[in-house]
Amino acid sequence: MASPSKRVILKMFVLLSAVCMLLYFFANSCHISVYHEINNRRTRACNEECVQTKTYPKFNICLYENSEDIYISVSIRSQGLWDNDLTLKIHAALTLYPNATFIDIGANIGYFALYACTLSKNVVAIEAVSRNAKMVYKGLSLNTCKGNVIVLNNAISNGRTRVSMQENRGNNMGGLAVSKEELAVHVERSPSNLTWVEAITIDDILPYVGSNDVVTLDIEGYECKALESSVKFFQVKTVHYIFMEWLFVRDRIQQPNASCPLEAAQNMVARLAAMGFIPSEYNPKQKLLDIKQVASWDSNDIVWRHKDVVPV
Incomplete structure (x- = not known):
């Protein structure tokens, strides 16, 4: 039987361990903003038009006015879908791995997140712009998803910090890019075209992710920083495919300050x-890209597949 002094020391050790665990949890979770505005009346009352897609299966999604979003909203409103090639590839990937968790980084209004949920997949949708996150949640309320969707209202970067989102002036709600200038301007003195958001790392989302993963990265040229802090993620998770927008990387790759x-x-x-x-590349022949000639990659989009899985 332990002596009184040893019992005191043991209790102190247990208490200290508990405190450390709480501090660790707080440090890791305080930056993560799980979006719950579906319970807010303002979310249910917003007057965006919501439509049914022409995908298979179909799902409901809420759109911006054409004047605000000349790409995704216009495409869905006129054609019933967005980026058919990528939609088909994601469908194929999720069909191959029925237990996969779909991770949508840069979810925008939730087109791919809602599609994956309609396919009965668990989804982690990460969207830095609060207006977009609200659109995702409103879309969820209009669908009977068999999957589970968690919406994180955060940016993804190489560390936990506060970053500014630089507004794209081209009537593109999907074109808000993380500014290279982090914390340089206090929020009260920010230019009118900047919005501020908490950034987390890919490793930070581990508690929300299942055992198998299909990942799409669409974060407006910030892929490099996002992947810097993902070592643990790739160590403990099985990632089959990464769908990556390359357009903004390609167009700015020769700029030293990009x-x-x-x-x-x-x-x-x-x-x-x-x-x-x-x-x-995304093309039907899926032309392989030379990893030693990155500067010459001229695709808008890239699909990365693990060597152990089949092409989609």
């Missing part, structure tokens, strides 16, 4: 290749 300049892009590509991922 979020993903050439050297950073080369490092990101090398890390993914070292983990067994193979990059290819």
Whole structure:
């Protein structure tokens, strides 16, 4: 039987351990903003038009006015879908891995997140713009999803910090990019076209993710920083496919002050290749890309598949 002094020490140790765990949890969770505005009357009362897609299966989604969003909302309103090639690839990937969790980084108004949920998948939708996050949640309220969707109102970067979102002036609600200028301007003195949001890392979302993952990255040229802090994620999760928008990386890759300049892009590509991922174009032939010629990649979009899985 332990002596009184040893029992006191043991109790103190247990208490200290509990405090440390609480502090760790708080440090990891205080930056994460799980979106719950579906319970807010303002969410249910917003007057955006909501329509049914022409995808298979169909689902309901809420849209911006055409004048605010000339790409995704206009496409869904006129054609009933957005980016048919990517939609088909995501459908194929999720069909191959029925137990997968779909991670949508840069979820925008929730087109792919809602589609995956309609396919009965668990989804983690990460969207930095609160207006977009609200649209995702309103869309969820209009669908009978068999999957489970968690919406995080955060940016993804290489560390927990506060970042500014630089507004795209081209009537594109999907074109809000994380500004390279982090914390340089206090929120009260921010230019009118900046909005501020808490950034988290890919590793931070681990508690919300299931055992198998299909990942799409669409974060307006910030892919390099996002993948810097994902070491643990790739160690403990099985990632089959990464669908990555390359347009903004490609167009800014020669700019030294870009979020993903050439050297950073080369490092990101090398890390993914070292983990067994193979990059290819989206075209039907899925032309493989040379990882030693990153500056010459001229695709708008790239699909990375792990070497152990089949192409989609």
